[in-house]
Amino acid sequence: MQDIRRVGVVGSGLMGSGIVEVVARAGLAVTFVEGDDALVAAGRDRVRASLERAVARGKLGAGDGDAALGRIEGVTDVGALAEADLVIEAATEDPAAKGAIFARLGAETRPEVILASNTSSIPIATLGAASGRPSHVVGMHFFNPVPVMTLVELTPGPATSEATYELARSFARDVLGKTTVRSSDEAGFIVNRLLIPYLYDAIRLYERGFATREDIDAAIHLGLGHPMGPLALADLIGLDTVLSIGEVLRGAFGGERYEAPAMLRDLVAAGRLGRKTGGGFYDA
Numbered sequence: 456m457q458d459i460r461r462v463g464v465v466g467s468g469l470m471g472s473g474i475v476e477v478v479a480r481a482g483l484a485v486t487f488v489e490g491d492d493a494l495v496a497a498g499r500d501r502v503r504a505s506l507e508r509a510v511a512r513g514k515l516g517a518g519d520g521d522a523a524l525g526r527i528e529g530v531t532d533v534g535a536l537a538e539a540d541l542v543i544e545a546a547t548e549d550p551a552a553k554g555a556i557f558a559r560l561g562a563e564t565r566p567e568v569i570l571a572s573n574t575s576s577i578p579i580a581t582l583g584a585a586s587g588r589p590s591h592v593v594g595m596h597f598f599n600p601v602p603v604m605t606l607v608e609l610t611p612g613p614a615t616s617e618a619t620y621e622l623a624r625s626f627a628r629d630v631l632g633k634t635t636v637r638s639s640d641e642a643g644f645i646v647n648r649l650l651i652p653y654l655y656d657a658i659r660l661y662e663r664g665f666a667t668r669e670d671i672d673a674a675i676h677l678g679l680g681h682p683m684g685p686l687a688l689a690d691l692i693g694l695d696t697v698l699s700i701g702e703v704l705r706g707a708f709g710g711e712r713y714e715a716p717a718m719l720r721d722l723v724a725a726g727r728l729g730r731k732t733g734g735g736f737y738d739a
């Protein structure tokens with residue numbers, strides 16, 4: 456495998472901070488980029504808190520937690536990724552914003568560097584085109600919480616080289632210890648193509664008073680053995696992220712299936728984005 460010593464991560468929210476953490480725990484140096492100094496500090500705090508939880512649960516030695524934190528650097532300028540050997544983008548799920556980020560990454564990083572995206576739904580072909588080097592762009596979709604969830608869904612775009620795909624696969628598998636699956640490059644890939652219609656149906660049932668939120672979630676949790684029900688899961692993912700993914704799917708495939716329920720739009724408009732803001736369908 457190509458020598459990867461320093462990884463760049465764009466965004467340090469729910470997912471970016473988790474990706475920063477697992478890369479640092481694997482012994483590599485990480486530079487993450489955020490919008491401003493306060494967001495850099497918030498990202499670092501998220502990583503620190505998660506490392507402390509891992510130490511408290513006995514999953515990580517105290518010294519290892521400190522050492523991982525010492526390998527992490529937060530910056531506000533994508534230009535600082537000039538030294539990165541691999542970049543993983545995990546910024547807000549907004550097609551226009553991600554397009555602009557990939558254009559910058561294409562210009563600021565070395566031409567041989569692979570640019571991966573943690574996008575949940577945006578076709579890799581789009582991001583590849585924006586970067587100016589589509590052969591080096593690949594979808595690398597982690598799951599929340601990143602240190603715990605073992606799957607990485609990989610998506611090559613139509614122009615992605617097999618060498619790029621293989622590097623992403625061996626990095627996920629051999630460096631981070633994840634299991635990978637390969638998806639075709641259509642909006643939503645495998646997981647969100649199946650997940651979003653399910654979440655939307657659950658929200659519609661709740662919206663029309665078919666059952667309480669607790670009963671909908673208990674039915675799926677206990678009846679199907681899922682770790683949590685759909686409304687709790689939507690709160691965990693972030694309602695703004697659920698809506699953004701749904702909008703990408705609606706744009707790609709149309710139809711009622713991907714029409715966002717009014718209740719979801721209302722909660723997002725009210726700033727109730729789920730656990731990350733203190734509440735969504737449930738008060739956190």
Ligand SMILES: NC(=O)c1ccc[n+]([C@@H]2O[C@H](COP(=O)([O-])OP(=O)(O)OC[C@H]3O[C@@H](n4cnc5c(N)ncnc54)[C@H](O)[C@@H]3O)[C@@H](O)[C@H]2O)c1
Pocket residue numbers: 465466467468469470471488489490494545546547548549552556573574575576596597598599691692693696700731
């Ligand atoms: N939430 C989930 O469960 C989940 C799971 C898998 C993948 N994803 C994907 O991961 C990505 C991030 O989602 P999230 O849940 O972490 O969202 P989030 O809102 O928690 O974090 C997004 C972060 O990106 C930062 N950001 C936005 N524009 C930026 C820019 N130009 N440069 C640097 N930072 C920027 C924001 O300040 C924010 O901190 C999205 O593409 C999402 O679809 C989310």
